[in-house]
Amino acid sequence: MSTANRKYKDSVFVDLFSEDEKAKENFLSLYNALHGTNLQMSCPVENIRLDNVMYMNIINDVSCLVDGKIIVLAEHQSTINENMPLRFLEYIARLYEKLQAPTDRYLRKLSKIPTPEFYVFYNGKEDYPESILLKLSDAFITKPEQVPLELTVQVLNINTDKANKILTFCKPLEEYSLFVEEVRNQTQLDPENGFTNAVKICIEKGILKEYLMRKSREVINMLVAEYDYDTDIAVQREESLRIGIQQGIQQGIEQGIEQGIEQGIEQGIKRGFSDGVIKTALAFKKMGIPIAKIAEGTGLTQAEIEKL
Structure with missing residues (x-):
């Protein structure tokens, strides 16, 4: 960022x-x-x-x-x-x-x-x-x-x-939710101009109209910062996952090849993130770890791992 x-x-x-x-x-x-x-x-x-x-x-x-x-x-x-x-x-x-x-x-x-x-x-x-x-x-x-x-x-x-039901009773929150949906839609259609387009469309639709008319440039800057920050966090999570995998493998090596592979996979997943199972399996596959062991540690089938 x-x-x-x-x-x-x-x-x-x-x-x-x-x-x-x-x-x-x-x-x-x-x-x-x-x-x-x-x-x-x-x-x-x-x-x-x-x-x-x-x-x-x-x-x-x-x-x-x-x-x-x-x-x-x-x-x-x-x-x-x-x-x-x-x-x-x-x-x-x-x-x-x-x-x-x-x-x-x-x-x-x-x-x-x-x-x-x-x-x-x-x-x-x-x-x-x-x-x-x-x-x-x-x-x-x-x-x-x-x-x-x-x-x-x-x-x-x-x-x-x-x-x-909270959206029914709080109009600012409802309109904010609609605004976020429009931002997502427009950034998918046009990544370069999505934020600007979303602000314009919401003003036309009457979504946060008064607010966006007053602060359109500030809002766009905040959106850029938010999305950059999400990317930043994603990178940090990926780095944490990588470190977790390396630490797990190192512990496994110290305890023996057979036991080490199993513990390495287990430690890698525990120290990484639950939504990174596929990335974990892919990383171990690239390292040459047997597919059967990867499947045992990640819960994925051997067929799923072979397709990675």
């Missing part, structure tokens, strides 16, 4: 619900849709984002203090990261440090804190349920009957084909 694009830290999603001049109106619309409330513009909303923290770690965020709650929103346009509860745990701890006076934690009287809520809005291309709950406790190595620490993240699929 170019340095110039890195300066656009916000995504269109974040700008709409956190930074734009109409962000408060959009945010309250989304809050009311999530909670079945009717908070008005007179309700205080404080933007408490931690700059760069989430963006530099795959996602961007909206964090607001409203109605005695900390609402943390995040967006995913690619595969859902199931480690989001842990990421949000780290994030909310930093937010509480920011909101509380350092002396508060040492008071004898209980110091009240805003209630946190965490949401991820998914509009990627992979099939995903309309709504799902991710739990921090699902990551625990051992899980006692009474979980000592829990954090839940509600993931909502906002692709229009899922007909998620």
Whole structure:
């Protein structure tokens, strides 16, 4: 990604619900849709984002203090990261440090804190349920009957084909989802001019019309940054997968050829990513590892591996 694009830290999603001049109106619309409330513009909303923290770690965020709650929103346009509860745990701890006076934690009287809520809005291309709950406790190595620490993240699929009811109650979110779909369509048809074409078409269709007319150039720059960042993350994941394969093979060699091949495949997959099984198999095939062993380690059939 170019340095110039890195300066656009916000995504269109974040700008709409956190930074734009109409962000408060959009945010309250989304809050009311999530909670079945009717908070008005007179309700205080404080933007408490931690700059760069989430963006530099795959996602961007909206964090607001409203109605005695900390609402943390995040967006995913690619595969859902199931480690989001842990990421949000780290994030909310930093937010509480920011909101509380350092002396508060040492008071004898209980110091009240805003209630946190965490949401991820998914509009990627992979099939995903309309709504799902991710739990921090699902990551625990051992899980006692009474979980000592829990954090839940509600993931909502906002692709229009899922007909998620939240889109019915929040027009800005619905139009944003339609905008993302148009961006995808236009970039497939014309990679070079897709962003510009998508903005023009959405204005013509009345999708985020007022917003896009005001900020078309900024929006295009944010889209360029977002898509460059997605590519950057994909490269990092590929590199992580490669390192995982190499480390797995090295451990296998040290423990013997036969055992090493099996453990190398296993370690490569464990340290890589579940959606990289085919790439893992292909890499081992190029290394000359027997197809039968690759099939055993990856779950692919020998016929599938031979076609790679």
